[in-house]
Amino acid sequence: MGIPRLLLTPGEPAGIGPDLAVRIAQHAHGAEIVAVADPDLLRERAHALGLALTLESVDYSAAPRVQAAGTLAIDPVAMPATAQAGVLDARNADYVLATLDRAVDQCQAGVAAALVTGPVHKAVINQAGHRFSGHTGYLAARCDSQPPVMMLTTDDASLRVCLATVHMPLSEVPGAIRFDELGQCIDTIHQQLIARFGLDRPRILVAGLNPHAGEAGYLGREEIDTIAPAIEAARERGIDAIGPLPADTLFTPDRLADADAVLAMYHDQGLPVIKHLGFSRTVNVSLGLPIVRTSVDHGTALALAGTEHVNTGSLEAALKIAADMAQAEHGA
Incomplete structure (x- = not known):
């Protein structure tokens, strides 16, 4: 251009x-x-x-x-x-x-x-x-x-963190994570990584909501009832989405090595990590x-x-x- x-x-x-x-x-x-x-x-x-x-x-x-x-x-x-x-x-x-x-x-x-x-x-x-x-x-x-997806990234795009929910009280987050909206969010991330970041087949890591991604339902059922089904439906649409993954180990170098983006469930689950990585060179991107x-x-x-x-x-x-x-x- x-x-x-x-x-x-x-x-x-x-x-x-x-x-x-x-x-x-x-x-x-x-x-x-x-x-x-x-x-x-x-x-x-x-x-x-x-x-x-x-x-x-x-x-x-x-x-x-x-x-x-x-x-x-x-x-x-x-x-x-x-x-x-x-x-x-x-x-x-x-x-x-x-x-x-x-x-x-x-x-x-x-x-x-x-x-x-x-x-x-x-x-x-x-x-x-x-x-x-x-x-x-x-x-x-x-x-x-359509509602855009908030993504934060660094100037070298070494880490891209997207949010399923943005500015809301933590008490409202579980009710805001719904199958259709989460699926649309994953679709938007996938499409935008291809169209605007030049990636052929982006891999998206999806965090769970609860500690240990719910511990098979013992620490919450959102992963079983909503997040995992949304991820599986996205995979059936040809999207390389992985999860739900425990957020406390999702951001380790081994996990991120072959990932193109992370989808966090709420604001303070994902953003502290990327802001710690490089606050003065962090960028807010509107996907969609x-x-x-x-x-x-x-x-x-x-x-x-x-x-x-x-x-x-x-x-x-x-x-x-x-x-x-x-x-x-x-x-x-």
Whole structure:
């Protein structure tokens, strides 16, 4: 596909998202990175950080160009209120959503290869009157797509961890693990590993819910009643799914040696492992959306906004994974 064009939404303007956009512009990239943002916000943050920044209006009708050091392409979206680093302002919540809407429109129009999102602040968006549970649900609704699967991976894709359930109380997890939904989740992972990661026959390791994967029913029946039947049905569809496996031994090197992804049953079963492996280079990937979308795997870090203590590692990894996924999808 040649040079990919990656859209970057910096997210919450009071957080470190604008800092990240300014900082990644300081060195050259092999992709064209387009910030969908308020140009005055980026200029002000660059000035506060003492960094040079030249913004160039994006031309979606032209072929993407590699990013030169010190420059950043911009698709301008006006912000209603001036942002102060570290200070939330609900007046800018609509702006945050407008940047996402603009980026989705351009990706769906085919003029951009992928969307990379910076951190948003869910509470302030809800305070502004929007029901917002996070990027993933918002983008799924905006794209009118099936529920996506959250996957976290590292910049080298040495480990990919997917989640059957995401942000819910632990007490609600058992009831949320159902045969049909789990089967759809496995299908999505299988299809996306082929389409966007270039794997011919991906192997998916599926964790059990209970300790020791239920110990043959003595520690819970979810594995017997739901998880194992869903895995067997997936195997009958030609998917190389293995499990249910005890989570405490699933992440050992021997188990992972021939695995392409792990499906964990709940948030804190799988994510502590991958974040321990490499927190500053971990990437959030939405599997199953009609567009390629990756994200940093950290929050707005309001206390760090406008300071020298911002790490761009997760954003750099998100840009790399987005470019790799887009190129795999287009057969590059």
